[in-house]
Amino acid sequence: MTNQPISQPRFQRGRRQALQLLGTTAFSWALADHYAHAQAKPVSSAPDQLRIGYKKSAVNLVVLKQHGVLEKRFPSTKINWLEFPAGPQLLEALSVGSLDFGLTGDSPPVFAQAAGKDLRYVGAEPPKPESSAILVQADSPLKTLADLKGKRIALQKGSSAHYLLVRALDKAGVAWADIQPIYLAPADARAAFERKSVDAWAIWDPFYAATEVALTPRVLSSGEGLSGNNSFYLASRTLVERHPQLIRALFDELTRADQLVQTSRKEAVQLVAAFSGLDTNVVNRFIARRPSSPTTLLTPAIVADQQRVADAFFRLGVIPRQVRVADIVWQPSASEYASYAQLSPSIVPAKG
Template sequence: MNVLINALNHIRLAWLEQSAYAMKVAVAVLSVGLVHAAIAAESAPPELRIGFQKSAVNLVILKQQGALEKAFPQTKVKWVEFPAGPQILEALSVGSLELGFTGDTPPVFAQAAGKPLYYIGSEPPKPRSSAILVLADSKLHSLSDLKGKKIAFQKGSSAHFLVIRALKKAGLTWADIQPIYLAPADARAAFERGSVDAWAIWDPYYAATQVSIKARPLADGRGLSDNNSFYLASKPLVEKYPQSIKTILKSLSVADEFVQSNRLDAVKYISNFSGLDQQTVTLFLSRRPPSPATPVPAALIANQQSVADSFQELGLIPAKIQVADLVWKPTH
């Protein structure tokens, strides 16, 4: 009898263990199902209007490959090219875009003006990708030589911050130069005519000018500015479609992997889109490190705060801002 009872107990324990295992499996399957259901329930945005520049390599690759159109088949994806970041963020703030890509300075001016937008992602620093240029035969050879000179750059752009940092390193003040606020195309024309003494600019305009007229960099961003770049989104995109944002950032990182492992094809994609010759694109990409897109890390938030503080200290924005207030924090 005892043997029979022990046998029945073993059978009962085995059944309970199997039931517990089955329950764990069921719970795991249910959890995965709930995650998928949450993603599906969110749905994709009906429209995704993207503002970008020629410097936005990952976005250019996505555009050329139609990757976001495939990721969001029910979404109307529209691509809008701009000459610089300030124009992108102005369009974003008035509801003409859902997503944009800029350098470090435009978001500072946008936040100072109370624009409704959020940092959703960033790429690693690219200090070699911007420079203060002079003509090949210029008599300017050091940053201190900029005193009293006319320097062209896009107001509120990353080049603006580069000039601020260059002056500080040279022991000069903002009052020591004549800032000439021009969009990239107009700045290049003025630079080539000799109407300005120097031009602060980023790639690929920087590379194109080097290739075409052998312009000389007085200094690049190394030791001056990290030249960080950010993805920014409208308030509705952040509030309603967080899962879509995660998909976008992943797609951007996949595009960067393509650039790193298929350099010749990437050069062709960018050249075909931009109209820039392949020599210019190759030079441009040679200065660009691997650039996956990720949610903004704490170190870059702190770096961006220092950018904002620099403009506030010079009185170029009216009051101190807190960058972290507008940084999107994804939930798992």
């Protein structure tokens, strides 16, 4: 019997899958060892069910999901994971009672609050200004932000990219009325960008990284110096009022997951790639842009920054009413805060 040669594409695909499995296994061992030595404090009260919303770029949540960390920490609670393409869709689900907890960028909570949605800011990750950008084609005649005047720009309405574009136009002295915003979800925006039916695209990771790898576009501007691109954890009022200790425990586990991502970057890339189906080059690119991201309470500085986001959208008439961000920021009681202080001594309660 003659041995048949293995085709190069088939061999490469098999090798890539093997490497992803190896990386994921190594990360699993590291995670198991990490949690074996971690002192996980019990939670006095946990709900029967916890529904968590996430996106592919929510690295810390992905780590917890893939390794069943929360299922082990809260054995009496059924953990349901629901994936969303962007923050606006996630917060709509949270506001109608289909979710309990989730992570979004800076703009979606502003739109939700302005629409009277019943939810609470409970935590934040550090700014990630390099994780979003305004992209143009490599051969585009657009060279500066001022060149966006009169152009068709794709973006997800109410997303962090929306605020990035607002700030970019402000910096360039271009009025919002002088552009043509084309509101599209990321997948549709990518298709429009590829067809060149839009002149530019405001987008965030991992869609940003995937487009860089596939199309080699030109970055007209990242969020650096324009938008902090903050990430927020939001929760239902019911979860906040009935299970505050659970939220503290979630922060604990999310921060531990982030510590492991920072110390085992290669394995983290393999794990997220295997989970998401994204190419490892894409995952490596967007994780490299992501700073250390422990989960903390909202500080006064974070609340003030988020208020600037809300005020910008109100000035443009994009949201129907002015909102005070601090009104829906969770304020833990003294005893609850004492627990946080032990975990993150540098964090102080947010004031309105």
